[in-house]
Amino acid sequence: xxxxxxxxxxxxxxxxxxxxxxxxxxxxxxxxxxxxxxxxxxxxxxxxxxxxxxxxxxxxxxxxxxxxxxxxxxxxxxxxxxxxxxxxxxxxxxxxxxxxxxxxxxxxxxxxxxxxxxxxxxxxxxxxxxxxxxxxxxxxxxxxxxxxxxxxxxxxxxxxxxxxxxxxxxxxxxxxxxxxxxxxxxxxxxxxxxxxxxxxxxxxxxxxxxxxxxxxxxxxxxxxxxxxxxxxxxxxxxxxxxxxxxxxxxxxxxxxxxxxxxxxxxxxxxxxxxxxxxxxxxxxxxxxxxxxxxxxxxxxxxxxxxxxxxxxxxxxxxxxxxxxxxxxxxxxxxxxxxxxxx
Amino acid sequence: xxxxxxxxxxxxxxxxxxxxxxxxxxxxxxxxxxxxxxxxxxxxxxxxxxxxxxxxxxxxxxxxxxxxxxxxxxxxxxxxxxxxxxxxxxxxxxxxxxxxxxxxxxxxxxxxxxxxxxxxxxxxxxxxxxxxxxxxxxxxxxxxxxxxxxxxxxxxxxxxxxxxxxxxxxxxxxxxxxxxxxxxxxxxxxxxxxxxxxxxxxxxxxxxxxxxxxxxxxxxxxxxxxxxxxxxxxxxxxxxxxxxxxxxxxxxxxxxxxxxxxxxxxxxxxxxxxxxxxxxxxxxxxxxxxxxxxxxxxxxxxxxxxxxxxxxxxxxxxxxxxxxxxxxxxxxxxxxxxxxxx
Numbered sequence: 001x002x003x004x005x006x007x008x009x010x011x012x013x014x015x016x017x018x019x020x021x022x023x024x025x026x027x028x029x030x031x032x033x034x035x036x037x038x039x040x041x042x043x044x045x046x047x048x049x050x051x052x053x054x055x056x057x058x059x060x061x062x063x064x065x066x067x068x069x070x071x072x073x074x075x076x077x078x079x080x081x082x083x084x085x086x087x088x089x090x091x092x093x094x095x096x097x098x099x100x101x102x103x104x105x106x107x108x109x110x111x112x113x114x115x116x117x118x119x120x121x122x123x124x125x126x127x128x129x130x131x132x133x134x135x136x137x138x139x140x141x142x143x144x145x146x147x148x149x150x151x152x153x154x155x156x157x158x159x160x161x162x163x164x165x166x167x168x169x170x171x172x173x174x175x176x177x178x179x180x181x182x183x184x185x186x187x188x189x190x191x192x193x194x195x196x197x198x199x200x201x202x203x204x205x206x207x208x209x210x211x212x213x214x215x216x217x218x219x220x221x222x223x224x225x226x227x228x229x230x231x232x233x234x235x236x237x238x239x240x241x242x243x244x245x246x247x248x249x250x251x252x253x254x255x256x257x258x259x260x261x262x263x264x265x266x267x268x269x270x271x272x273x274x275x276x277x278x279x280x281x282x283x284x285x286x287x288x289x290x291x292x293x294x295x296x297x298x299x300x301x302x303x304x305x306x307x308x309x310x311x312x313x314x315x316x317x318x319x320x321x322x323x324x325x326x327x328x329x330x331x332x333x334x335x336x337x338x339x340x341x342x
Numbered sequence: 343x344x345x346x347x348x349x350x351x352x353x354x355x356x357x358x359x360x361x362x363x364x365x366x367x368x369x370x371x372x373x374x375x376x377x378x379x380x381x382x383x384x385x386x387x388x389x390x391x392x393x394x395x396x397x398x399x400x401x402x403x404x405x406x407x408x409x410x411x412x413x414x415x416x417x418x419x420x421x422x423x424x425x426x427x428x429x430x431x432x433x434x435x436x437x438x439x440x441x442x443x444x445x446x447x448x449x450x451x452x453x454x455x456x457x458x459x460x461x462x463x464x465x466x467x468x469x470x471x472x473x474x475x476x477x478x479x480x481x482x483x484x485x486x487x488x489x490x491x492x493x494x495x496x497x498x499x500x501x502x503x504x505x506x507x508x509x510x511x512x513x514x515x516x517x518x519x520x521x522x523x524x525x526x527x528x529x530x531x532x533x534x535x536x537x538x539x540x541x542x543x544x545x546x547x548x549x550x551x552x553x554x555x556x557x558x559x560x561x562x563x564x565x566x567x568x569x570x571x572x573x574x575x576x577x578x579x580x581x582x583x584x585x586x587x588x589x590x591x592x593x594x595x596x597x598x599x600x601x602x603x604x605x606x607x608x609x610x611x612x613x614x615x616x617x618x619x620x621x622x623x624x625x626x627x628x629x630x631x632x633x634x635x636x637x638x639x640x641x642x643x644x645x646x647x648x649x650x651x652x653x654x655x656x657x658x659x660x661x662x663x664x665x666x667x668x669x670x671x672x673x674x675x676x677x678x679x680x681x682x683x684x
Contacts, residue, residue, distance in 0.1 A: 072530035072531070074532055135590075136590070137593065151535050185490050185493065185574065186450075188414035190414065192493065193494055193575060216578075216579075217581065217584075218586035218589070219586060221583075221587060232527070233535060233576065234575065234579050236558075236559065237558075237559040237579060238559070238579050238580065238583040240559030240560040241560065241562050241563075242559075242584065242586070244560035244562050244584070245584040245588055245591075246587055246591060247560070248563040249587075253595065
């Protein structure tokens with residue numbers, strides 16, 4: 001690991017600094033070359049830092065922010081009126097080169113709008129997208145985007161998402177020629193809405209991309225595709241409904257084992273094995289979606305992330321800094337868009 | 343149970359008559375007052391009926407159909423060119439009053455288009471919708487619609503879905519004043535696209551409906567809502583991605599238990615308990631979505647349903663006939679739409 005600095009929006013998310021401060025301390029312990037700038041209200045942060053004996057940590061700096069972006073604030077209102085917010089100042093630090101990346105568990109729409117204006121999109125990209133690696137039957141994650149940054153998307157935007165998703169799969173997981181699919185209500189050629197139909201045509205026409213066709217929702221986790229492209233409304237619903245099922249199933253299995261003394265005893269004795277099965281699908285272990293298509297690194301944590309989950313999001317940002325993700329995506333973009341125009 | 347007749351599209355779905363014939367025989371054994379008209383190619387059906395010793399079953403009639411609607415056929419093409427198909431003739435039997443309802447595992451779009459033209463929608467309803475009861479943490483199902491019959495929906499259509507969903511929850515599960523929610527990418531008032539925003543306003547303005555606001559995908563299974571409304575694209579993706587997770591989790595848990603001899607032994611000995619936990623979320627046990635908003639009963643089975651799953655879809659159709667579902671939905675619709683116009 002090289003020396004690197006992350007700016008954390010310490011006030012964002014459902015649990016705020018009570019969860020983010022210990023997550024930051026944990027990340028610093030784990031990564032000796034990491035420096036963290038905690039952005040938030042000093043009066044709120046100070047006692048929490050003392051509580052975690054971190055007020056004098058040599059690699060932890062507090063940067064005061066007088067405002068907070070509310071979870072239900074409209075993005076444009078946050079952009080105009082919250083210039084002193086923890087989210088804004090964390091992004092400013094990235095823009096000024098004082099931090100290599102930023103992590104926030106705050107309002108997704110506001111983060112996306114501010115990041116787009118402050119950090120700018122890559123050449124050839126109109127809007128950033130939220131991407132994450134979904135668990136699958138294989139060891140390799142399946143990248144899905146957009147997960148909620150863009151509520152409606154035309155075919156050109158879906159095409160750009162496909163290019164970015166492929167670049168991520170190539171850069172992060174060294175996948176040669178990643179298999180790209182469009183999420184749709186059926187696999188047959190005539191299925192879906194106009195946007196999906198036109199995006200399919202754009203992808204078919206681009207020889208540099210390994211487009212394999214439509215997939216339905218039940219194949220998101222099948223491991224037979226590397227990049228899944230959809231608009232932010234659909235992606236958000238697919239991700240969150242999957243989380244809902246995973247939680248419900250874990251509850252049901254635990255409840256069914258708790259019904260008899262013998263199975264309850266077993267479940268307790270072998271809880272680590274059972275939990276390993278259950279937790280492989282636990283959304284808390286897959287926290288952190290990257291806002292890609294920007295010139296810098298921004299990671300969005302789940303709003304209700306706990307400390308372990310927020311630490312995952314920090315680790316994701318570290319990985320992206322180490323691999324110079326925006327540069328890699330740019331190179332791949334240039335290559336595809338240049339080849340396409342020839 | 344009263345005497346009733348169902349028309350089955352014997353040629354639809356991935357497994358066709360090899361799966362549908364034994365499912366029909368099983369349903370007849372279980373329901374002594376049920377009569378089934380199997381619609382399909384006689385030359386294909388005869389040997390399968392003999393194989394299951396059902397060629398002389400007194401309550402099983404074969405109705406010949408020379409054509410089949412392909413799974414990838416365009417709905418309008420099927421409507422125009424497949425008048426002798428098993429799907430079309432099964433619907434004709436319902437339209438002519440020779441069957442009380444119809445079950446098909448075939449092409450969803452074609453089924454929806456043919457059913458709309460042949461059977462007509464209820465007064466006040468522009469388009470039918472696919473609805474099913476999703477499992478939840480409670481014993482009561484949560485109804486979700488549309489699951490794929492209407493790829494894009496304006497706010498008026500979403501409103502009609504809400505009214506129909508409420509009528510189903512009241513009629514089937516005797517829920518007084520069912521809680522209705524719109525599926526969205528956030529719970530805050532300003533979240534979502536125009537259709538969802540405008541549908542929220544229509545629902546807020548209708549005092550006869552218990553509209554509780556937006557919900558996100560992770561609350562589909564939480565049991566704190568009775569009716570979830572969304573367009574068919576989103577509903578289909580939510581349903582299928584949930585199925586994908588449920589299957590993957592079951593696989594992962596079985597695999598993690600299989601890793602040691604002791605847990606493997608346990609898993610085998612207590613497989614019934616484990617399976618009860620795993621199967622509560624198994625989509626095969628929740629097969630059958632109703633095409634509601636029509637003047638008659640049409641149930642759509644999963645295309646890849648197995649025998650047990652197709653029998654579930656038949657049982658769903660039986661329940662709907664017994665409860666006179668279209669009449670009940672009509673009464674409720676008239677009441678709400680009349681009150682609203684006053």
